[in-house]
Amino acid sequence: xxxxxxxxxxxxxxxxxxxxxxxxxxxxxxxxxxxxxxxxxxxxxxxxxxxxxxxxxxxxxxxxxxxxxxxxxxxxxxxxxxxxxxxxxxxxxxxxxxxxxxxxxxxxxxxxxx
Amino acid sequence: xxxxxxxxxxxxxxxxxxxxxxxxxxxxxxxxxxxxxxxxxxxxxxxxxxxxxxxxxxxxxxxxxxxxxxxxxxxxxxxxxxxxxxxxxxxxxxxxxxxxxxxxxxxxxxxx
Numbered sequence: 001x002x003x004x005x006x007x008x009x010x011x012x013x014x015x016x017x018x019x020x021x022x023x024x025x026x027x028x029x030x031x032x033x034x035x036x037x038x039x040x041x042x043x044x045x046x047x048x049x050x051x052x053x054x055x056x057x058x059x060x061x062x063x064x065x066x067x068x069x070x071x072x073x074x075x076x077x078x079x080x081x082x083x084x085x086x087x088x089x090x091x092x093x094x095x096x097x098x099x100x101x102x103x104x105x106x107x108x109x110x111x112x113x114x
Numbered sequence: 115x116x117x118x119x120x121x122x123x124x125x126x127x128x129x130x131x132x133x134x135x136x137x138x139x140x141x142x143x144x145x146x147x148x149x150x151x152x153x154x155x156x157x158x159x160x161x162x163x164x165x166x167x168x169x170x171x172x173x174x175x176x177x178x179x180x181x182x183x184x185x186x187x188x189x190x191x192x193x194x195x196x197x198x199x200x201x202x203x204x205x206x207x208x209x210x211x212x213x214x215x216x217x218x219x220x221x222x223x224x225x226x
Contacts, residue, residue, distance in 0.1 A: 004157075031212070041201050041219035043158075090157050094211070100146050100165065101211040105157030 003027050006091050006106035013081055014114050021076045021109045023091030030096040032074040033103065036060060037088040049074060050096060081113045116141040118206050120217030127194050128225050135220045137204035138186040146207040147180060147187045148214070153200045162189070194224045 004025040013019060023032070034047040035058075045058030049068040063085070064078050074093075078085055091106040117140040127133045139147075145166040150158035164171045164178045164187065171178050175194075180187040191198055201221050205214040 041221065043203065043216045043219075092157070096212065099210060100163070102148065102160045102163075103211075103214065105150075105159065107155070107157050 004091065004093055004104050004106040006089075006109050008109060009107060010110050010112075012112045012114065015080075015082055017081050017113075019078050019081055019111070021089055021091075021111070023074045023076070023106055024072050025074075025093040025104070025106075026072060027093060027104065028071065029093035029104070030071065031094045031101075032068065033092040033094075034058070034064075034066060034074070034076050035090040035092065036062065037090055037108070039087075043090070047076065081111075083113050086111060086113050116144065116206055116208060116215040118204060118215045118217040120204050120220055122220060123218065124221045124223075126223045126225060129194060129196060131194055133191045133194055133198070133222055133224075135189045135202055135204070135222070136186060137188070137206075137217050138184075139206040139215075140185065141206070141208055142182075142185060143208045144185075144206040145209075146211045147178070148205050148207075148211070149176075149178060149189050150203045150205065150216075151200045152203065152219075158201075158203055191222075194222075196224050196226055198222060199224045 007022045030051040032049045035043045044060035046062040047066040090108045092103045094101040094103045120137045148163035151161045152158040177190045204217040
């Protein structure tokens with residue numbers, strides 16, 4: 001069982017609200033990721049980080065922002081939520097370095113913006 | 115950049131039958147190919163992986179084969195059980211798993 005946690009698991013909010021999705025891991029992994037998973041199942045990488053103070057944009061453009069102040073914590077923020085942001089958000093982490101590295105996923109946050 | 119295709123998108127099999135999911139990748143430099151299983155309400159979890167220097171790997175009822183020449187790899191599940199019902203993702207990496215490109219997923223249903 002992976003030690004990576006996401007809160008909240010489910011969130012329903014109104015348009016225009018600012019929200020932060022939390023992700024934390026206790027494995028000491030340097031690399032962390034945020035994926036957006038659409039209803040068609042496909043996983044889209046939206047942000048990743050190599051370590052503290054590192055943030056990079058992923059393959060899919062996103063209006064969200066991330067920060068990495070501590071190794072174990074990688075929150076995702078939407079300044080003004082819109083219905084188009086309704087989706088499942090998955091956080092993952094992995095070691096960073098030589099060798100083959102498994103990505104460990106959290107349980108996800110299902111966001112609904114009304 | 116890397117592109118990973120996955121087929122079929124949905125698959126239904128009778129309990130006890132075998133299931134096969136196929137993926138193709140575009141970048142011949144890819145060297146690591148994991149398979150993830152996502153159960154309802156959970157995040158994906160690694161179930162098996164294969165490296166580019168290996169042609170086949172087996173772990174109990176699941177096996178993965180890799181054909182580097184044709185740039186495709188497949189997941190085989192034998193003696194399927196209801197708990198195998200899930201969404202399965204293949205992925206390819208050119209840097210030993212530092213970054214993946216995932217396939218679009220296959221929803222497997224095992225019918226009792």
